[in-house]
Every structure is written in C-alpha cells, then in structure tokens.
Amino acid sequence: MRRAVTPWAFLAPALVATAVLVLLPVLNTLWLSLHEVILFRPRSRPFVGLENYAKALTDPVFWEALEHSLVWVVCAVGLQFSFGFMAALLLNRTFAWRAVARALIVVPWALPSVIIGLIWTWMLDFNLGVLNDLGVRLGLLSASVPWLAQTGTAMASVILAVMWQGIPFFAVTLLAGLQAIPVELYEVASIDGAGAWGKFRHITLPGLATVIATALLLRMIWVANSLDLILVMTGGGPGTATQTLPLYAFLTAWSGGNYGQGSALAVILTILLLGVVITYVWRSRER
Amino acid sequence: MKRARLTLLLGTEIPILGFLAFAILPWCWMMLSSIRPERDLTRSPIALWPQTLTLINYIELLQRTSFAQNMRDSLIVAVGAVSLGLTLALPAAYAFSRFRFRGRQVLRTQFLVINMFPVVMLILPLFVLMRSLGLLDTYFALIGGHATFTLPFAIWLLTGYFEGIPVELDQAAMVDGATRLQALRLVVFPLAMPGVIAVGLYLFITSWNEYLFALMLAGRNVRTVTVALQLFIGEHQIQWGLLMAGGTLVSVPATILFLFAQRRLVGGLTGGAVKG
Numbered sequence A: 001m002r003r004a005v006t007p008w009a010f011l012a013p014a015l016v017a018t019a020v021l022v023l024l025p026v027l028n029t030l031w032l033s034l035h036e037v038i039l040f041r042p043r044s045r046p047f048v049g050l051e052n053y054a055k056a057l058t059d060p061v062f063w064e065a066l067e068h069s070l071v072w073v074v075c076a077v078g079l080q081f082s083f084g085f086m087a088a089l090l091l092n093r094t095f096a097w098r099a100v101a102r103a104l105i106v107v108p109w110a111l112p113s114v115i116i117g118l119i120w121t122w123m124l125d126f127n128l129g130v131l132n133d134l135g136v137r138l139g140l141l142s143a144s145v146p147w148l149a150q151t152g153t154a155m156a157s158v159i160l161a162v163m164w165q166g167i168p169f170f171a172v173t174l175l176a177g178l179q180a181i182p183v184e185l186y187e188v189a190s191i192d193g194a195g196a197w198g199k200f201r202h203i204t205l206p207g208l209a210t211v212i213a214t215a216l217l218l219r220m221i222w223v224a225n226s227l228d229l230i231l232v233m234t235g236g237g238p239g240t241a242t243q244t245l246p247l248y249a250f251l252t253a254w255s256g257g258n259y260g261q262g263s264a265l266a267v268i269l270t271i272l273l274l275g276v277v278i279t280y281v282w283r284s285r286e287r
Numbered sequence B: 001m002k003r004a005r006l007t008l009l010l011g012t013e014i015p016i017l018g019f020l021a022f023a024i025l026p027w028c029w030m031m032l033s034s035i036r037p038e039r040d041l042t043r044s045p046i047a048l049w050p051q052t053l054t055l056i057n058y059i060e061l062l063q064r065t066s067f068a069q070n071m072r073d074s075l076i077v078a079v080g081a082v083s084l085g086l087t088l089a090l091p092a093a094y095a096f097s098r099f100r101f102r103g104r105q106v107l108r109t110q111f112l113v114i115n116m117f118p119v120v121m122l123i124l125p126l127f128v129l130m131r132s133l134g135l136l137d138t139y140f141a142l143i144g145g146h147a148t149f150t151l152p153f154a155i156w157l158l159t160g161y162f163e164g165i166p167v168e169l170d171q172a173a174m175v176d177g178a179t180r181l182q183a184l185r186l187v188v189f190p191l192a193m194p195g196v197i198a199v200g201l202y203l204f205i206t207s208w209n210e211y212l213f214a215l216m217l218a219g220r221n222v223r224t225v226t227v228a229l230q231l232f233i234g235e236h237q238i239q240w241g242l243l244m245a246g247g248t249l250v251s252v253p254a255t256i257l258f259l260f261a262q263r264r265l266v267g268g269l270t271g272g273a274v275k276g
Helices: A002-033 A051-057 A060-091 A098-104 A113-123 A130-137 A151-179 A183-191 A196-225 A228-233 A245-254 A259-286 B002-034 B056-064 B067-098 B104-114 B119-132 B139-163 B167-175 B180-209 B212-217 B225-234 B240-274
Strands: none
Touching (some): A060 A098, A060 B002, A113 B002, A196 A259, A245 A259, B056 B067, B067 B180, B067 B240, B104 B139, B119 B139, B180 B240
C-alpha cells in the first residue's frame, strides 16, 4: 500500500500546478472558442457553438496565415537545419581553436527574441541599416531596400532573423550526436575502402537519425509556435504579409479584443501541431 | 605536412570562420552601436568604424528611463520562475526515475506534450483568469505564467539526469537505514547537482528572455526588460542608441550564463525525448 502511494506524493505538487496553470487554461480556451467573447463586453457571452471555427475556415485571412505559417516553418527550420548540420560537421573535425569556435557559435541561441528582432530591424533599416549600406557600397544593391516594409521581402527578412537564432541549436545538438558515433566504425569503413561520401551515407546519417528526427521535431514545434520575433519586427505586416497562424490568433484577441475567435484559432493551431507530434511518437514507437 | 595544413585551413577553418562571423557580427554591431553617440548612428552614409566612443547611451538609459527598475523586475521574475520550477520539478522527476507505477508513461509523455502547446493557447485564458483574480500585473501572475514552460522542461531534463544515477546507490543507503528522504537528500541530490544547476540556469535564461507572457500578464507595474525595450520603439522616434545599450545590458548576462549551462544541457535535450 505504502509503495503505491509514495510516487504520487512526490508527483502531487507538480500535477496540481500543471492542472491549474495548463489544464484549466486549455479547457478554458476550448470553452472560450465556443462562445462569443469580446473583452470589452464582459457581461454578454452567448454560446455560439462552432461558429467561431466556421468563421475561421471561411475567412481568407486565416488561409493566408496558414500559408505563411507553412512557409515560415519549412524555410526557417530547413535553413536552420542545413546550416546547423554543416556547422556541426565542421566543428566535429580537429583544429586548434575548436573549443573557442564551439563556444562562440552558440551566442545567438542565448539571446531573447526581442533583442534578435531589434538587432535585425536595426541592421535592415532603410536609412540607417548597415546591410543596406554595405550592399550599396559593394554594388550588390542599386539603392537601399526597405526590407521589412515591403511585401516581397518582409517574410524573407524575418526568416533570416529566425535562421540566425536557430543555427546554433542544430549545430550543437547534432555535434553532440556526431561525437556519440564510435570512431571504430569509421576506421573499419576506411579499411574496407569506403570514401568520405560512403562513410557519411552509411555511418554518419544512420547514426544521427534519431538525433536529427528529435531535433527537427523540437525545433519545428518551437518555430511554429513562436510569434514574438515576428511581432517585434513587423507586427505581422506590412498589411498581413508576415502574419502567421499563432500571430493571427494573438492579434485577434489582443488588439481585436475578440477572445472567442482568437481562442478558436489557437485551438486549430494546437490540433495541427498535435497531429505532427502524434505522427512522430507513433513512428518512433514502431522503430 | 604543408598540404595537410592548407587543406585544414581551406576546408575547415575558413568555413568555420564564416559561420562564426555570421553568428557573432550582428551581436558585435549591437554592442558597437551602443557605445556610439546618437549623431553617429543617425548619419547616412554610415561610418562603419567609429570616430567617437561614448557611454552616454548607458548613462541616459539608467538615469533617465526606468530601465534599472525593469532589470530588477526581470531578475525577480526569473528567480521566482526558477525556484518554483525546480521546487515542483525535483520531486516529480525523482518519482519518474525511481518508481514504476501505473500511469507513469502517460504522465511523462503528458509533460512533454505540454511543453509543445502553443503559447497562445495558454496565454489568452491565463490573461482572463489572472484578470478575474485581480492578479494581473503582479510578479505572481508572471511567475505563474512562466511556470507553464519552466516546469515541464525542468521535469523532462531532470528525469534524464536522475536516471543517470544508479538506483543501487540510494537502495544501498536505504538498506543502511536511511529513510527515502535522507537518501534523496544525501545521495541523489549531491550527485545530480551539476545537472540541477544547469537546468536552473537554463530556466533562468528562458524566463529572463521571455516576452509574450510579460507583455500580456504584466507590463505596467511589473515591466520586464523585454517589454521595456520594445516600448522604446513606440515613443515618437526610435532611439537606437538607447535600444542598443539596453539590448547589450540584457543579452550579456544571458549569454554568459548560457555558456556555462549549455554543455550539460545538450545531451539532455535530445536524450530525454527518445528514450521512454
């Protein structure tokens, strides 16, 4: 009897806190999403069923936000992963100042999104930005470009900033994965006459597979949920050019005061992400 | 020998330098901008190399704005979030690593899934909740909000660390007559300490860096640095000098702590997710 109770005594504080801070809010969001809740009209909260969801699905802005979210996640994670992987492979080689390089490359990871947003907004500024200045001086640009203020370049600019933030994550996690692969495997492969590509293809990639899958999943969820960087850099603009799904949900509630509609959008985002997570867990179980 | 040196230089060292330049230069540009007078920053074309260096932006930031107060608020919130997170997570992680009980797997996965919940899903009802409790704009509200991510993250990482400590050690202590709590205090915690510190530092940084909760659940009386910095932008024209000085003051402590913590964290990050 005692044995059965003890673990629950240890778990109780965390479970109670989670129930209050996470479970209750999630249920509350579900409830809000089924009601018409306007922040400035606290007395009337009529039940509207699935109307908020129906409104979202017939709203062209929603579909546009979903499309932006897809572009945001695929480009950001794709670029972070590719460059992070390259950096990890390079850092896995032996050279004199490797420890220094390894420490310095993580710097962007530690910075708050707000500051990353500020740094890149400052560097991309139309009049005072160093990137426009260098671009014009080196002849890459014929004139200053308002990177964040025009529809065609705003998304690419915020993706550049999030890529900068995310490369260290992949570089460091994949490097740890690379160092866990036994050196003997490479030695045996060399004796068997395998080339660099063969070793990469048959030892490195399979050895890294789980680390890659986990890192990609974590980062994807994180990037899909994150809205602070975009909020700081463009606020979703110009127009709605950089408005992703979480940002749209947030702005609908925060600036629009429409908590019912915002909650419905948040629930839709959660369902989409849960779909991804469940697929991952299910596939890793199979393996 | 010479050829090998050249291959190393061209194939490894120069590409790495490229990556480092990309990672470090924007950061350096912020710090450099923070020690230049406003007139240098607003002159076009830009002088890449500064003629005058000054601390005027820092002096102005700390004397004429509420930034020192904001730093204090951030510190209180972050310390609170770390304390709350660790206090709740340590016993929970111990339970997950040392007991086999019904529902263990489900609960562990649950904490992992919570960590992936969209912030917007939690932040809207937490705002409504804190408002109806009259807690909006207090340290309490913000520390509670930050616990939504510090707690699951701490449990996930700490469970991994505890599992790395052989059960036989605390069993031996208990055979020798120690109670479970004594075994925990005298055997498991000291061994897990480096991991606990790393997790604590990481939680501190995530709370210190957080923006959305700080914006929504607080922002007037309790204003953290991230919210304060963002507000500098709205006022009339952007004062880049002040912004860059503030950005430097906020990011330097986070970066230093992160350099200490990250080595231990990396293994835990990807390790905990795959093993059940």
